[in-house]
Amino acid sequence: MSDFPPEKPDHELEPSSSRSAKALGKAVARFDLDGHDLPPSPAPSSPRNGKRYALATELVYTEGSDQYNASSTPIYQSATFKQTSGGGGGEYDYTRSGNPTRTHLERHLAKIMGAERALVVSSGMGALDVITRLLRPGDEVVTGDDLYGGTNRLLKYLATNGDIIVHHVDTTKPESVQRVLGPKTAMVLLETPTNPLIKIVDIPAIASAAHEANPKALVAVDNTMLSPLLQNPLELGADIVYESGTKYLSGHHDLMAGVLAVNDSAIGEKLYFTINASGCGLAPFDSWLLMRGIKTLKVRMEQQQSNAQRIAEFLEAHGFKVRYPGLKSHPQYDLHNSMARGAGAVLSFETGSIQVSERIVEAAKLWAISVSFGCVNSLISMPCRMSHASIDAATRKERALPEDIIRLCVGIEDVDDLIDDLSRALVLAGAVNITPGGFHAADLGTPPKKDTLSNDVF
Ligand SMILES: N[C@@H](CCSC[C@H](N)C(=O)O)C(=O)O
Numbered sequence: 001m002s003d004f005p006p007e008k009p010d011h012e013l014e015p016s017s018s019r020s021a022k023a024l025g026k027a028v029a030r031f032d033l034d035g036h037d038l039p040p041s042p043a044p045s046s047p048r049n050g051k052r053y054a055l056a057t058e059l060v061y062t063e064g065s066d067q068y069n070a071s072s073t074p075i076y077q078s079a080t081f082k083q084t085s086g087g088g089g090g091e092y093d094y095t096r097s098g099n100p101t102r103t104h105l106e107r108h109l110a111k112i113m114g115a116e117r118a119l120v121v122s123s124g125m126g127a128l129d130v131i132t133r134l135l136r137p138g139d140e141v142v143t144g145d146d147l148y149g150g151t152n153r154l155l156k157y158l159a160t161n162g163d164i165i166v167h168h169v170d171t172t173k174p175e176s177v178q179r180v181l182g183p184k185t186a187m188v189l190l191e192t193p194t195n196p197l198i199k200i201v202d203i204p205a206i207a208s209a210a211h212e213a214n215p216k217a218l219v220a221v222d223n224t225m226l227s228p229l230l231q232n233p234l235e236l237g238a239d240i241v242y243e244s245g246t247k248y249l250s251g252h253h254d255l256m257a258g259v260l261a262v263n264d265s266a267i268g269e270k271l272y273f274t275i276n277a278s279g280c281g282l283a284p285f286d287s288w289l290l291m292r293g294i295k296t297l298k299v300r301m302e303q304q305q306s307n308a309q310r311i312a313e314f315l316e317a318h319g320f321k322v323r324y325p326g327l328k329s330h331p332q333y334d335l336h337n338s339m340a341r342g343a344g345a346v347l348s349f350e351t352g353s354i355q356v357s358e359r360i361v362e363a364a365k366l367w368a369i370s371v372s373f374g375c376v377n378s379l380i381s382m383p384c385r386m387s388h389a390s391i392d393a394a395t396r397k398e399r400a401l402p403e404d405i406i407r408l409c410v411g412i413e414d415v416d417d418l419i420d421d422l423s424r425a426l427v428l429a430g431a432v433n434i435t436p437g438g439f440h441a442a443d444l445g446t447p448p449k450k451d452t453l454s455n456d457v458f
Pocket of ligand 1: 148150244372
């Protein structure tokens with residue numbers, strides 16, 4: 001994995017806001033236990049001397065801490081910060097506006113995302129909400145016909161209540177996107193891979209078409225499925241990248257968080273304005289937890305990805321229709337690899353029967369029936385019943401979202417245990433025919449028909 005964002009001097013990674021990280025990593029006033037002044041501690045000198053390390057190193061390497069040089073930047077669990085003058089003006093005044101633990105996390109994220117500025121909020125949907133507040137009545141948004149249910153729900157709300165025109169098109173086809181782009185296009189919202197059909201979207205092609213149609217259009221990419229370890233949408237032409245920090249970045253399903261990153265400081269200021277004005281900035285404890293999770297992103301993701309590859313190959317070898325960009329049979333394998341450094345650990349497959357899919361999900365033991373992904377433990381779900389249930393049945397049908405689709409979010413367990421458990425569930429559910437040589441996906445009488453496929457990509 002080569003792959004780190006282009007080199008940037010440290011000072012360029014610093015957030016541009018006045019609520020920036022200046023308080024961290026610079027000389028800090030100190031007091032002894034009786035409150036007497038001590039000489040200020042020196043600013044930690046940077047041992048990197050302009051060197052950019054590999055991402056595995058940058059994930060764990062941090063500069064700038066508190067006055068004690070704590071290895072883990074502390075949780076500043078304080079709502080307010082005392083000021084030294086009646087006029088205020090201190091680096092921090094109120095945690096809604098800024099908090100040192102949050103700033104430390106944001107600087108770290110900006111560094112690993114190759115962004116000028118990163119911001120953190122209370123959930124992935126909170127991040128998308130902040131982005132969509134850049135829209136004005138009458139603006140047009142272009143997005144996919146396969147996308148996370150929560151994203152669809154927020155866009156539907158804005159279309160119904162905010163006078164925003166939303167075009168859902170097949171974003172795997174740049175020509176379909178091209179047809180709806182125009183001078184009123186204010187935003188293009190993309191997922192790649194899409195959730196849950198794992199279709200790949202050509203970020204550079206769509207970003208350049210969007211910017212050509214309207215140079216002010218903003219291209220925002222949800223990078224949750226791959227994380228900065230595997231894909232950098234800002235390098236591929238996106239203006240904004242957002243992620244659910246609840247997933248791979250944190251990795252343990254013990255917090256909710258949303259991350260935004262940009263290279264244009266004016267956009268960063270607008271996003272920060274909304275975060276401060278609406279009060280959705282990430283709390284200090286959650287900022288600390290997310291920071292801790294990020295340090296193990298590479299080891300977790302690599303194990304999850306290699307397990308996912310084995311499981312995808314296992315299912316495909318037994319006759320299931322598997323959607324995973326690590327499989328050569330994925331029709332957009334090359335496109336995916338032109339943008340990403342790995343296939344991630346989310347895959348989906350179909351059985352041909354809703355009832356059989358339900359039985360598989362319920363028979364699995366190691367695989368928890370749960371929404372979300374990116375956690376160290378493996379999850380199984382039927383998106384139409386869970387993560388995408390907020391998309392009404394008629395719309396799901398119109399968009400050819402197979403009701404029997406099962407989504408697997410692969411964890412770090414022993415892969416043979418995961419395969420054994422899945423095999424047992426497939427057999428118990430009657431999803432396979434047992435033969436002397438093993439088993440093969442049963443013909444359940446409803447093979448995917450051409451007109452029920454999401455598009456001709458699959
Ligand atoms: N009840 C929730 C479901 C959240 S799904 C979380 C996620 N991003 C995923 O794809 O699993 C809701 O309706 O929002």
